[in-house]
Amino acid sequence: MWVRTDGAFRLARAESLIAAVSDHPTPGVVFRDLTPLFADAEAFSVVVDAIAEPFAGRFDVVAGLEARGFLLAGAVAARTGTGVLPIRKAGKLPRETVAESYDLEYGRATIEAHRDDLPPGVRVLLLDDVLATGGTLAAALRIGERLEWDVVGCGVVLELDALAGRDALDSRVVSVFHV
Numbered sequence: 001m002w003v004r005t006d007g008a009f010r011l012a013r014a015e016s017l018i019a020a021v022s023d024h025p026t027p028g029v030v031f032r033d034l035t036p037l038f039a040d041a042e043a044f045s046v047v048v049d050a051i052a053e054p055f056a057g058r059f060d061v062v063a064g065l066e067a068r069g070f071l072l073a074g075a076v077a078a079r080t081g082t083g084v085l086p087i088r089k090a091g092k093l094p095r096e097t098v099a100e101s102y103d104l105e106y107g108r109a110t111i112e113a114h115r116d117d118l119p120p121g122v123r124v125l126l127l128d129d130v131l132a133t134g135g136t137l138a139a140a141l142r143i144g145e146r147l148e149w150d151v152v153g154c155g156v157v158l159e160l161d162a163l164a165g166r167d168a169l170d171s172r173v174v175s176v177f178h179v
């Protein structure tokens with residue numbers, strides 16, 4: 001059997017693995033679940049490459065947003081030989097943090113980073129699975145600004161265009177897929 005292995009086909013196959021779940025976690029929300037994509041070795045690999053490629057050679061550390069951003073950040077960091085940093089939901093990090101709060105499509109949250117994990121001026125790539133309203137990444141950018149990181153950009157696997165999250169970000173955001 002002949003199997004197409006070109007990049008566009010591999011990306012289209014990865015995109016087809018994203019599940020849409022109606023009314024989760026609250027009525028009216030169509031939740032985009034990337035766990036089937038992440039669980040597929042070939043799809044995860046092509047997405048990890050696609051999210052890192054636009055920023056190649058321009059970052060020292062990948063910061064992942066809890067929780068699904070952690071999966072991407074660790075994989076991109078290992079593949080590119082860079083460090084990885086967790087930006088966590090409030091109350092999880094044990095040492096002194098900088099925190100920022102934000103609104104989500106379905107609630108409100110606070111994220112934090114350790115104050116001294118990274119030196120000022122470090123080149124940071126922010127990664128998450130989904131860009132919805134942009135509240136999460138905007139809060140991460142504010143943390144980066146307060147800690148004097150050089151944020152080179154934001155990468156997400158899936159951008160929900162209708163929620164216009166891109167408008168909330170003053171930094172370049174690259175999306176592998178749009179819906």
Ligand SMILES: O=P(O)(O)OC[C@H]1O[C@H](OP(=O)(O)OP(=O)(O)O)[C@H](O)[C@@H]1O
Nearest residue numbers: 066067068105130131132133134135136
């Ligand atoms: O662009 P926004 O409107 O900020 O939404 C995007 C964020 O929402 C989801 O995380 P969620 O807060 O549900 O947390 P989780 O990954 O811990 O489940 C998603 O993984 C992003 O982090």
Ligand SMILES: Nc1ncnc2[nH]cnc12
Nearest residue numbers: 030031032033105130132
């Ligand atoms: N619709 C959605 N699907 C997945 N993650 C989200 N984060 C915010 N809105 C979301």
